[in-house]
Amino acid sequence: MRRARIGAAAASMVVAACAQPTSEHARDQWLWHTLVLDNQVFLEREPELAGGKLAKMSDGPYRFFRGTAAQYARDVMEPGSPGYWPTAFGSEQTRDVALVGDPHPENIGTFRRADGTMVVDFNDFDGATFGPYDFDLRRLALGFWVAAEQIDRDHAALVAMGEPVEQPLREGDREALARAVVTGYVDEIARAASEPGPGLVLSDAEAAGVVLGTLLEGAIEDGDAQEKLEDYTRVEDGVRRMIYGDVEAPRTLELGREPQVIYEDTMRRLGARERTLVTELLARYADSRDGIDPxxxxLKGSARRLGAGVSSYPVARYYLLVEGDSEAVEDDVLxxxxxxxxxxPMPGLLRYPSRPFSTNAERVVGMQRALQAFDDDDPWLGWAVVGDDGYRVRWRSGYQRGVQVPxxxxxxxxxxxxPDDLVVxxxxxxxxxxRSHGRAPKGDGTPAAPAIAAAIGDDGQGLVEEVMAFVDAYAPRVLADHAAFVELLEAHGPRLGYRRR
Structure with missing residues (x-):
């Protein structure tokens, strides 16, 4: 059975490989076209921030990977694309699984629940939707491979500067990381099918491994010290106020003889229109929460934050300082x-928002609550909508700390x-x-874990080998695309030659 499945997958890989563009030039043109298309809303609305996003993606293959989820989706969902081949471990019942949408190492982080318990979970659900579970699984395995490549390049840069690297990655570590992702998934989905409930909960630093254990310890320290409030606010004469300006100075890249500012962490004052918007959003946010004290x-202060994220770098992101449980500055909330x-978009599947979500904001929050271990991972999580624009609301606290590849x-x-700590x-x-896939209801409302476990059957190793074959074949494509992307920026500038209409 395993041999037949792997043979079918291998045959489809050959078909996909044969269907690739006949030249790298054709692929470069495709990359240029799709990147402009995907970022057109930003290129029209705020071209400087759009250019900043694209410039940030040039930093290395991992940031490029983070900024090209749409290219990944096209490649793995469209017949004839370099990442396309049907899985031998899917079924009709596994095509509407609740997906994280863009799982990768830096989308994992810590949370402090309403009862004070710390947990580790996925932390970005902007792309959450319904689709085949292997879309997420391959993305996560690929993300660890690309992260290892980025780490190797970072270390090479240190060595070139004469700096020591005590624990370099070893030959085969990229593949070992990707394989560990799938091995862990296969084992845990079988448990989730037989043992419904939260299942794996990473709340103890000792049980979470060195990487996530250190992350938990740092988050507790930062949260107890009110690190986010310290970074973005100041207490003057007994009153806490927002700060404005550079928390971390921006940098400038020269791309195609054109300078491009990349914000790292800057707080910008709001104009009258934006102040009106955030006031209305805050009022509507209360409607998405039960029992919140008005x-x-x-509202005690507000600002627009610039510089966060990669894919979301150009989107509107506002920080609001609110009163909290009392008038004491110690319990102010950011x-x-x-x-x-x-x-x-996932070619061939329904596009959301649609039922059961009326807006993107409701989609993101609803999917986060369903996919995370506990629906109070973030006790301030909610949403607000004004006109056609939806906003997800979350707590900005030192207790929420994400993995960072650097x-x-x-x-x-x-x-x-x-290196073995990364494998863990x-x-x-x-x-x-x-566990995320297994606990969240599918699009039809039924449990996902039994359906996924049934599709895998007793051939978990076959799924491991299938995903590894995908990673081995597609990861070099990501690296080649990144190199081509840097050349496109040098040739056409940080906005890829786009001119506003």
Whole structure:
């Protein structure tokens, strides 16, 4: 049975490979066209921020990977594309699984629940939708492979500058990380099918492995110190106020003889129109929450934050300082209101928002609550809609801390991590994804874990090999696309030659 499945998958890989463009030039043109198309809303609305996003993607293959989820979706969903071949481990019952949408190492982080318990979970659901489970699984495995490639390049840069790297990645570590993701997923989805419920909950630093355990410890320290409030606000004369300006200075890249500013962390004052908008959004946010005290939402300050994210770098992101439980400055709360747009289109599948979600904001929040281990991972999570624009609202706290690939690079170089720690992290990430898929209802409302487990059957190793074959074949395509993308920026500038209409 396993041999037949792998043989069918291999045959479809050959067909996909034969259907690739006949030249790299054709692929480059496709990449140029789709990147402009996907970012046109930003290129029209705020071209400087659109250019900043594209320039940020040039930093390395991992940031490019983060900014090209739509290219990944086309490649794996459209017949004839380089990442396309049907899985031998799917069924009609596994085509409407609740998906994270863009799972990768940096979309995993910590949360502090309403009861004070710390947990690790996925933390970005902008792309959450319904679709085949292998879309997420392959994306996560590929993400770990690309992260390892990025770490290797970071270390090479350190060595070139004469800096020591105590724990370099070994030959085969890229593949080991990707394999660990799928192995963890296969084992955990079988458990989820037989043991419904939260299942795997990473709340103890010792049980979470070195990478996630260190993340939990740092989040507790940052949260207890009110790190986010310290970063973005100041207490003056007993009153807490927003700060404005550069929290971290921007940088400038020269691309195609054109300078492009890339914000790292800047707080910008709001004009009258934006102040009116955030006031209305805050009022409507209360409607998405039960039992919230209106006094806790008394607005004390607001700003637009620039520089966060990669795919979401140009979207509107507002920080609001609100009263909290009392008038004491110690329990002031910082909220983030982030505009959410359509999820990445998945050719051949329904496009959301549609039923059961009336807006993108409701989609993101509803899917987050369904996919996370607990619906109060973020006790301030909610949404607000004004006109056609939807915003997800979340708590900005030091208790919420995400994995950062540059931190992994540095910790390996400094001997604070060893490569096997990353393998443990990758396996746990695969298990987290399995639990997310397994616990959230499918599009038809039925449980997903039994359907996925039935599709895999007793050939979990076959699924591991199928995903590894995908990663081995497609990961070099990501690296080649990144190199071509950098050349496109050099030739056409940070906005890829786009001119506003």
């Amino acid at each position: 006094q806790a939402l008394r 909220l983030e209101l982030k505009q959410v747009l359509d999820p990445v 931190d992994l690079s540095r910790d390996l170089a400094d001997d604070d991590l060893v 992290f990758a396996e746990l990430a695969g298990r987290l994804l399995a």
